[in-house]
Amino acid sequence: MTKRLEVHQHIKEHRDQHLARIREFMAQPSVSVDDMGMRECAELQLKYYQELGCKEAEIVETPGFPGVWAYYDAGAAKTLAVYTYFDTNAVGDGWTNDPYDVVLAERAPFKEVLYGRGAGNKGTSVAFLNALSSIIAVEGTLPVNLMFVTEGEEFVGSLNIPMMIDKYRHHLSKADAGISPGRCQSANGDVTFHLGNKGNLHIELECSGDMWGKGPHGGPAHSSAACVVDHPVWRLVQALATMYDPEENRILVEGFYDGLLGPTEEDLELIDELVERGLVPGGSGAAGIPRYIDGISGRDLLIRYCFQPTMNINGLRAGYTGPGTILWTLPNTARCTIDHRLPPNLQPPEIAEKIRTHLDKHGYSDISMKILMDVTANKLGVNDDIAQAGLRVIRDWVDNPAVWPRQGASGPTGVFSKMLGIKVLGGTGMGFGSGHTGGDEFMVTEGDGKVGGLVELEQSLVDLMYSYAAYPNEYK
Amino acid sequence: MTKRLEVHQHIKEHRDQHLARIREFMAQPSVSVDDMGMRECAELQLKYYQELGCKEAEIVETPGFPGVWAYYDAGAAKTLAVYTYFDTNAVGDGWTNDPYDVVLAERAPFKEVLYGRGAGNKGTSVAFLNALSSIIAVEGTLPVNLMFVTEGEEFVGSLNIPMMIDKYRHHLSKADAGISPGRCQSANGDVTFHLGNKGNLHIELECSGDMWGKGPHGGPAHSSAACVVDHPVWRLVQALATMYDPEENRILVEGFYDGLLGPTEEDLELIDELVERGLVPGGSGAAGIPRYIDGISGRDLLIRYCFQPTMNINGLRAGYTGPGTILWTLPNTARCTIDHRLPPNLQPPEIAEKIRTHLDKHGYSDISMKILMDVTANKLGVNDDIAQAGLRVIRDWVDNPAVWPRQGASGPTGVFSKMLGIKVLGGTGMGFGSGHTGGDEFMVTEGDGKVGGLVELEQSLVDLMYSYAAYPNEYK
Numbered sequence: 005m006t007k008r009l010e011v012h013q014h015i016k017e018h019r020d021q022h023l024a025r026i027r028e029f030m031a032q033p034s035v036s037v038d039d040m041g042m043r044e045c046a047e048l049q050l051k052y053y054q055e056l057g058c059k060e061a062e063i064v065e066t067p068g069f070p071g072v073w074a075y076y077d078a079g080a081a082k083t084l085a086v087y088t089y090f091d092t093n094a095v096g097d098g099w100t101n102d103p104y105d106v107v108l109a110e111r112a113p114f115k116e117v118l119y120g121r122g123a124g125n126k127g128t129s130v131a132f133l134n135a136l137s138s139i140i141a142v143e144g145t146l147p148v149n150l151m152f153v154t155e156g157e158e159f160v161g162s163l164n165i166p167m168m169i170d171k172y173r174h175h176l177s178k179a180d181a182g183i184s185p186g187r188c189q190s191a192n193g194d195v196t197f198h199l200g201n202k203g204n205l206h207i208e209l210e211c212s213g214d215m216w217g218k219g220p221h222g223g224p225a226h227s228s229a230a231c232v233v234d235h236p237v238w239r240l241v242q243a244l245a246t247m248y249d250p251e252e253n254r255i256l257v258e259g260f261y262d263g264l265l266g267p268t269e270e271d272l273e274l275i276d277e278l279v280e281r282g283l284v285p286g287g288s289g290a291a292g293i294p295r296y297i298d299g300i301s302g303r304d305l306l307i308r309y310c311f312q313p314t315m316n317i318n319g320l321r322a323g324y325t326g327p328g329t330i331l332w333t334l335p336n337t338a339r340c341t342i343d344h345r346l347p348p349n350l351q352p353p354e355i356a357e358k359i360r361t362h363l364d365k366h367g368y369s370d371i372s373m374k375i376l377m378d379v380t381a382n383k384l385g386v387n388d389d390i391a392q393a394g395l396r397v398i399r400d401w402v403d404n405p406a407v408w409p410r411q412g413a414s415g416p417t418g419v420f421s422k423m424l425g426i427k428v429l430g431g432t433g434m435g436f437g438s439g440h441t442g443g444d445e446f447m448v449t450e451g452d453g454k455v456g457g458l459v460e461l462e463q464s465l466v467d468l469m470y471s472y473a474a475y476p477n478e479y480k
Numbered sequence: 481m482t483k484r485l486e487v488h489q490h491i492k493e494h495r496d497q498h499l500a501r502i503r504e505f506m507a508q509p510s511v512s513v514d515d516m517g518m519r520e521c522a523e524l525q526l527k528y529y530q531e532l533g534c535k536e537a538e539i540v541e542t543p544g545f546p547g548v549w550a551y552y553d554a555g556a557a558k559t560l561a562v563y564t565y566f567d568t569n570a571v572g573d574g575w576t577n578d579p580y581d582v583v584l585a586e587r588a589p590f591k592e593v594l595y596g597r598g599a600g601n602k603g604t605s606v607a608f609l610n611a612l613s614s615i616i617a618v619e620g621t622l623p624v625n626l627m628f629v630t631e632g633e634e635f636v637g638s639l640n641i642p643m644m645i646d647k648y649r650h651h652l653s654k655a656d657a658g659i660s661p662g663r664c665q666s667a668n669g670d671v672t673f674h675l676g677n678k679g680n681l682h683i684e685l686e687c688s689g690d691m692w693g694k695g696p697h698g699g700p701a702h703s704s705a706a707c708v709v710d711h712p713v714w715r716l717v718q719a720l721a722t723m724y725d726p727e728e729n730r731i732l733v734e735g736f737y738d739g740l741l742g743p744t745e746e747d748l749e750l751i752d753e754l755v756e757r758g759l760v761p762g763g764s765g766a767a768g769i770p771r772y773i774d775g776i777s778g779r780d781l782l783i784r785y786c787f788q789p790t791m792n793i794n795g796l797r798a799g800y801t802g803p804g805t806i807l808w809t810l811p812n813t814a815r816c817t818i819d820h821r822l823p824p825n826l827q828p829p830e831i832a833e834k835i836r837t838h839l840d841k842h843g844y845s846d847i848s849m850k851i852l853m854d855v856t857a858n859k860l861g862v863n864d865d866i867a868q869a870g871l872r873v874i875r876d877w878v879d880n881p882a883v884w885p886r887q888g889a890s891g892p893t894g895v896f897s898k899m900l901g902i903k904v905l906g907g908t909g910m911g912f913g914s915g916h917t918g919g920d921e922f923m924v925t926e927g928d929g930k931v932g933g934l935v936e937l938e939q940s941l942v943d944l945m946y947s948y949a950a951y952p953n954e955y956k
Contacts, residue, residue, distance in 0.1 A: 037807070093807075202704070220768070225769060226917075228888030228890070229769065231788040231790045232761060234773050235724075235726050238725075238726035241726075242721055245720075249718075251718075292697040293696060294697055309707060315706070317711070317717070318807065319799040319801055320796055320798040320814065323795040325795055325796075345703070345706065413702065413704035414704070441702075
């Protein structure tokens with residue numbers, strides 16, 4: 005018999021201290037895209053691992069921003085790799101308060117939320133550490149061994165995760181599964197559980213006069229020269245036009261869809277249940293989507309969302325892109341960033357090769373392709389230990405969670421899966437937050453009876469630890 | 481007999497005061513794209529016109545930045561409209577000193593140059609006022625009446641020039657010709673004289689989910705939704721791909737080339753002389769151009785440069801365009817700015833209509849087109865009074881100026897030409913400067929025997945006044 009309920013009580017009694025630590029972490033800026041506060045935040049993260057009692061804990065230098073490694077050896081039978089990240093999006097616009105003041109306020113229907121940049125990931129990862137510290141306070145140790153791989157580069161491509169995994173492979177090879185601690189509730193308290201996610205190949209295509217051997221070299225020309233000087237931007241436009249047909253919503257790169265797997269019987273059962281409940285994919289962006297492609301809905305929509313790959317231009321830029329820069333140029337260079345969300349059987353390196361071949365075949369061998377991110381899909385079976393351990397906790401907290409065969413998004417968890425051969429579980433904590441891509445980012449700290457607050461978030465993460473440690477035996 | 485040489489002497493003797501005024505004007509920032517110092521600079525400009533003795537002089541409010549109108553009525557037989565602008569490019573990078581410290585320094589081979597943002601246009605326009613003040617000091621008045629139309633929006637499209645011309649049409653309709661006082665020398669002292677310039681239709685195309693009725697509405701979606709949500713960026717790419725063929729360097733919009741005029745016999749004579757001298761179009765950008773389109777050179781190159789229209793993407797942007805913004809979106813909007821440099825017979829409004837028709841015909845009626853700038857070409861005949869008055873001054877200063885049938889660039893002078901039915905002369909002053917699109921912008925204030933310094937610049941502008949007033953009679 006564990007002291008799980010005593011731990012729950014301990015969390016309730018230490019809510020103030022737990023909240024204070026979250027606010028401390030969020031008050032430390034850590035914007036990777038702007039190189040702001042990254043080392044300071046890594047050091048704070050390190051301190052938290054040391055305070056938890058990790059015997060091994062250190063900053064990991066990378067060619068980019070530092071990460072943090074920590075190992076809590078509880079002498080337990082099972083070991084989990086834990087992925088978290090402490091960098092956040094840029095501050096941007098749309099804030100009511102200073103995003104680093106970390107203000108508590110009511111936000112109907114929630115009694116209390118915590119506003120600030122990083123409320124999403126930094127809030128949750130410290131809540132997880134709070135939960136662990138309560139277990140240790142009550143039990144003296146943890147029910148599982150934990151190996152933390154924490155990066156500061158989630159918003160800039162997670163390119164050094166493979167290096168970090170390699171560096172600690174002598175430990176990590178012992179991990180039985182992985183988790184990426186997070187929340188799983190939406191604003192109305194509904195719970196979504198994903199059996200893994202897609203991979204991501206993020207590339208940058210660049211067409212430049214220098215590489216082309218035509219057009220302006222070394223810098224832009226004046227636009228008046230455009231009738232006698234070749235044009236790299238028009239060239240990139242034509243090259244892109246050969247790659248994707250937005251009318252048919254079809255990727256035109258030869259062989260791109262080769263080996264794509266459709267849903268299994270098990271997947272279709274899950275899909276049908278989601279359809280019956282009227283669920284649709286939303287993505288986590290800010291947009292309203294009044295109509296899906298070709299007007300599809302129901303089963304077709306969900307199957308396409310879960311099982312089709314994407315080729316998404318997320319950035320396109322050449323020449324003048326806003327006030328305060330140089331007008332009237334014939335740009336010498338044009339760039340396009342494209343992310344591809346890839347279901348399990350489509351491997352990012354092979355897709356990259358097919359795109360390269362496509363460009364070459366169409367006469368665009370001068371257009372360069374840089375791989376900015378390359379993470380594999382992460383696929384869980386509904387009967388995998390870690391999936392079952394997570395699902396039963398969720399079902400003990402809420403009725404009828406929605407189980408999706410896959411999430412359309414992706415993350416570095418796929419790298420753990422690929423390099424270590426383990427299954428990685430996403431968010432299972434009771435709680436909600438929003439705004440990490442805009443202003444007024446927040447996490448709910450006191451809920452409304454349906455959405456969990458900080459106490460419920462930490463308690464449900466505690467339960468996950470006990471559940472996985474005990475599985476397939478009872479954890480309660 | 482005029483006192484022209486006395487005026488030249490007066491300029492020499494007052495070089496310090498003249499230089500001080502230029503530095504004062506340049507020290508006042510006036511960056512229209514960043515809305516920095518615009519009104520302060522307009523007021524300084526107004527003060528200069530008042531000090532010159534303009535009886536009418538006032539700030540002109542516009543929907544954008546204020547302009548300045550001033551009228552010097554000398555009771556002379558002839559009247560010139562004078563176009564100048566006081567806004568500058570953004571500061572940008574590449575500065576050795578603070579661009580508003582306006583530092584004097586040696587810059588081999590020049591004994592002295594003046595560094596600072598606006599050294600190009602602000603330096604020259606005050607040099608012109610200095611020249612005029614010396615004429616007035618010696619003669620008591622000017623040999624021609626001058627009507628100044630000065631804007632602060634050259635870098636943001638000159639959209640309010642028509643409004644300004646309309647407002648003072650009761651005066652401006654009396655103008656016999658126009659000038660845009662500037663310099664005409666290159667770094668080695670060679671002189672280029674342009675018989676007018678092309679027009680400019682500057683447009684912005686935008687494809688958005690809201691206008692399309694598909695894709696993300698009101699804001700971006702998360703990029704993971706890209707397999708079920710329509711994509712405005714790919715749509716704009718496909719639309720652009722129908723407009724221009726960069727392999728053939730051909731505009732694909734139906735009827736775009738209709739009515740295009742080739743060179744006249746007179747033009748061909750000028751071209752052949754330029755070819756004989758080995759001259760090529762450079763544009764005023766920073767780029768090296770190792771190869772012109774299709775490898776053309778000589779006569780073909782110059783004819784194409786002077787007589788063909790352009791369709792130049794100068795800006796293309798969607799989603800993520802640099803560090804510090806939001807990654808991983810399916811952008812709800814994509815924008816492209818395109819300038820078209822149009823020889824005299826292609827009218828910007830008609831070309832805009834043809835582009836609109838082209839987009840509609842290809843099924844892109846949802847893609848919006850905004851006209852950012854619409855200025856007509858300005859064509860001078862070599863035998864027009866104002867051209868001859870300018871050319872003879874240049875020929876008195878240097879041997880063998882290069883006379884181009886047309887400049888590939890364009891400017892608001894075409895609006896004067898169109899609205900007032902007058903010919904407008906470009907730069908004829910002896911002097912050189914560079915860098916207005918980058919850092920370390922400068923004007924030569926003390927030359928090297930070939931390139932004129934401040935004294936020669938002002939003296940040659942004085943000569944233009946006397947030359948035009950006297951034409952067709954001798955001015956010396």
